[in-house]
Amino acid sequence: DTAVSQTPKYLVTQMGNDKSIKCEQNLGHxxxxxxxxxxxxxxxxxxxxxxxxxxxxxxxxxxxxxKSPDKAHLxxxxxxxxxxxxxxxxxxxxxxxxxxxxxxxxEGSRLTVL
Amino acid sequence: GENVEQHxxxxxxxxxxxxxxxxxxxxxxxxxFPWYKQELGKRPQLIIDIRSNVGEKxxxxxxxxxxxxxxxFSLHIxxxxxxxxxxxxxxxxxxxVTFGTGTKLQVxx
Numbered sequence: 011d012t013a014v015s016q017t018p019k020y021l022v023t024q025m026g027n028d029k030s031i032k033c034e035q036n037l038g039h040x041x042x043x044x045x046x047x048x049x050x051x052x053x054x055x056x057x058x059x060x061x062x063x064x065x066x067x068x069x070x071x072x073x074x075x076x077k078s079p080d081k082a083h084l085x086x087x088x089x090x091x092x093x094x095x096x097x098x099x100x101x102x103x104x105x106x107x108x109x110x111x112x113x114x115x116x117e118g119s120r121l122t123v124l
Numbered sequence: 125g126e127n128v129e130q131h132x133x134x135x136x137x138x139x140x141x142x143x144x145x146x147x148x149x150x151x152x153x154x155x156x157f158p159w160y161k162q163e164l165g166k167r168p169q170l171i172i173d174i175r176s177n178v179g180e181k182x183x184x185x186x187x188x189x190x191x192x193x194x195x196x197f198s199l200h201i202x203x204x205x206x207x208x209x210x211x212x213x214x215x216x217x218x219x220x221v222t223f224g225t226g227t228k229l230q231v232x233x
Binding site: 041053054058065111117118 | 162173175219
């Protein structure tokens with residue numbers, strides 16, 4: 011019954027590896043996001059997809075590649091992991107009406123790069 | 125452009141007192157301002173929001189005020205309780221929400 015679910019919840023890996031985080035929402039929303047929350051708790055938007063189309067692409071290294079196979083799923087693949095990639099990555103979907111919106115966040119995926 | 129400043133970064137209050145968190149934004153076209161609460165180890169969750177055609181909105185012990193002229197908005201929590209302890213984020217924007225830097229609120233019993 012979880013509205014926005016992410017896997018894995020925890021990820022510990024070595025520098026240079028490639029890893030993926032998956033996200034699924036069962037709310038029927040059209041727009042999904044990836045946010046990064048660093049150790050200082052800053053929440054920064056990375057990407058957004060609307061119905062499988064990329065609509066927001068912030069200044070994120072090319073090593074990060076999102077993929078949306080359908081509007082209920084948004085995955086994040088990260089190549090050549092670096093120490094600075096360690097963070098909690100939150101997936102979210104956008105609900106609400108015109109000009110107002112509630113972001114429904116997943117539980118987060120804590121990535122630790124050693 | 126989007127730039128949201130949030131103050132203070134930390135706030136300690138005695139249980140029962142009020143807490144106020146302030147944010148300023150730069151884009152005069154902004155028209156939607158949400159507030160999210162993030163408890164330790166949990167996901168951010170929307171607690172209240174306000175649109176630019178409204179100056180104030182209340183929901184039980186929480187209220188948000190908006191001054192469009194000055195481009196700032198504030199979260200007010202009255203009669204604080206220990207369960208209000210969390211990190212609070214202000215936001216600006218609808219499809220692309222830019223968050224403030226967060227305020228860690230500690231309510232001391």
